Amino acid sequence: MRVTDTSDLWWKSAVIYCLDIETFHDSDGDGIGDLGGLAERIDYLAELGITCLWLMPFYPSPDRDDGYDLTDFYGVDPRLGTLGQLVEVVRTAHDRGIKVIADLVVNHTSDQHPWFRASRRSTSNRYRDHYVWRDTEPPDTSKLVVFPDREDSIWELDERTGEWYLHNFYKHQPDLNLANPEVVDEVLRTVGFWLELGFDGFRVDGIPFLEQSSKNSGDPALAVDPHELMRTIRAFLNRRSGSAMMLGEVKRSTSRTRSSGPSSAASRPTSCRCSSTSSACRPPTSPSHARTPARSSRPSRSALPSTTPVSGRRSCATTTS
CATH class of the missing domain: 3.20.20.80 (Glycosidases)
Structure with missing residues (x-):
C-alpha cells in the first residue's frame, strides 16, 4: 500500500x-x-x-x-x-x-436486560427466541467454559420454565x-x-x-x-x-x-x-x-x-x- x-x-x-x-x-x-x-x-x-x-x-x-x-x-x-x-x-x-x-x-446481554427478563417468563414469550434455550439436560460442557474458576458449564437452568439457557461467559450473561x-x-x-x-x-x-x-x-x-x-x-x-x-x-x-x-x-x-x-x-x-x-x-x-x-x-x- x-x-x-x-x-x-x-x-x-x-x-x-x-x-x-x-x-x-x-x-x-x-x-x-x-x-x-x-x-x-x-x-x-x-x-x-x-x-x-x-x-x-x-x-x-x-x-x-x-x-x-x-x-x-x-x-x-x-x-x-x-x-x-x-x-x-x-x-x-x-x-x-x-x-x-x-x-x-x-x-450476549445482562440477565437484567428487558429482553431476557421477558424471555424467561414463559416458553411462549415473544422474546424467548432472542436467546438460546434447550428443554433437555445438557451434556458436560466444562471444557467449553471461558472462566473455569467461576463456571462449570455453559448452560444454566432457569427454574421458572425448567429449561436451560446458553451462556458462553458468566451465567448472568445469557447468549x-x-x-x-x-x-x-x-x-x-x-x-x-x-x-x-x-x-x-x-x-x-x-x-x-x-x-x-x-x-x-x-x-x-x-x-x-x-x-x-x-x-x-x-x-x-x-x-x-x-x-x-x-x-x-x-x-x-x-x-x-x-x-x-x-x-x-x-x-x-x-x-x-x-x-x-x-x-x-x-x-x-x-x-x-x-x-x-x-x-x-x-x-x-x-x-x-x-x-x-x-x-x-x-x-x-x-x-x-
Missing part, C-alpha cells in the same frame, strides 16, 4: 488508545470517572499523538463484567454522564483530529440467539444509531463466541457462522459510513484468520482486549485519573496485572498499520 492511500483508509495508520471512562478521569469528585472528565482530557490525548479513541463499554449495566453485561444498547450508564455529554466528547475529539470507536457487544433475524436486525439498528451520533467504527467483542453450532447451542438449526455475521455487519457499516472501521476480538493467529471485510483487523493471541495486528498495552499516564477501585471484585476478563493507580486495568495504545 502506498502512503498516499492512507488518506482515505485512515485506520491503516491509526494509533488507537483504549480507555475505560469509569477509571480515566473524575470531573465531579464522586470517585468515578465520567464523560465530563474525558472531555477535559481530550487535549491531553491529542498531545500523546493518538488518532483514534476506543471507548470500552459505557452502556447501562449492572457492572458485573466491566460493563460488558449490557441492559441497554442505546444508552449511557448514568454514573458516567448523559448521552448529550457523550456526543460532546465525540465532537471535541473530532475537532482535535481524533476518531472515536465504541465497543460493540453482540454475543443472544444470532440465528434469529430479529436479533441481527437489532444489532444493525444499534450500529446505525451510534454511527448517527458520530462514532467512526466499532470494536466487536468476543467474535469466536458468535459461532453457534450443535456443539455449543445443542441445535443444528441454530447454526451461525461468525464470518458471515461479521460480513453482514460490515456490509451495513459500509452502506451507512464507507469510512468506518471495524475491529474484532479474535483469539487466534493472524495466519488462520479470515477477513470479514476490507477494513477489519484481527488480533494475535493476547491477554489484553486490544484487537489489531499490532498492539502495545501501556498504563495510562494522565496525571488525573478517577479515584475508584476496580469495577468488580472478580478478576477482570482482560486478566492484566495490577499496575495502574486506579483500577488495576490498563488502557491500550494500538496501531493497525
Whole structure:
C-alpha cells in the first residue's frame, strides 16, 4: 500500500488508545470517572499523538463484567454522564483530529436486560427466541467454559420454565440467539444509531463466541457462522459510513484468520482486549485519573496485572498499520 492511500483508509495508520471512562478521569469528585472528565482530557490525548479513541463499554449495566453485561444498547450508564455529554466528547475529539470507536457487544446481554427478563417468563414469550434455550439436560460442557474458576458449564437452568439457557461467559450473561433475524436486525439498528451520533467504527467483542453450532447451542438449526455475521455487519457499516472501521476480538493467529471485510483487523493471541495486528498495552499516564477501585471484585476478563493507580486495568495504545 502506498502512503498516499492512507488518506482515505485512515485506520491503516491509526494509533488507537483504549480507555475505560469509569477509571480515566473524575470531573465531579464522586470517585468515578465520567464523560465530563474525558472531555477535559481530550487535549491531553491529542498531545500523546493518538488518532483514534476506543471507548470500552459505557452502556447501562449492572457492572458485573466491566460493563460488558449490557441492559441497554442505546444508552449511557448514568454514573458516567448523559448521552448529550457523550456526543460532546465525540465532537471535541473530532475537532482535535481524533476518531472515536465504541465497543460493540453482540454475543450476549445482562440477565437484567428487558429482553431476557421477558424471555424467561414463559416458553411462549415473544422474546424467548432472542436467546438460546434447550428443554433437555445438557451434556458436560466444562471444557467449553471461558472462566473455569467461576463456571462449570455453559448452560444454566432457569427454574421458572425448567429449561436451560446458553451462556458462553458468566451465567448472568445469557447468549443472544444470532440465528434469529430479529436479533441481527437489532444489532444493525444499534450500529446505525451510534454511527448517527458520530462514532467512526466499532470494536466487536468476543467474535469466536458468535459461532453457534450443535456443539455449543445443542441445535443444528441454530447454526451461525461468525464470518458471515461479521460480513453482514460490515456490509451495513459500509452502506451507512464507507469510512468506518471495524475491529474484532479474535483469539487466534493472524495466519488462520479470515477477513470479514476490507477494513477489519484481527488480533494475535493476547491477554489484553486490544484487537489489531499490532498492539502495545501501556498504563495510562494522565496525571488525573478517577479515584475508584476496580469495577468488580472478580478478576477482570482482560486478566492484566495490577499496575495502574486506579483500577488495576490498563488502557491500550494500538496501531493497525
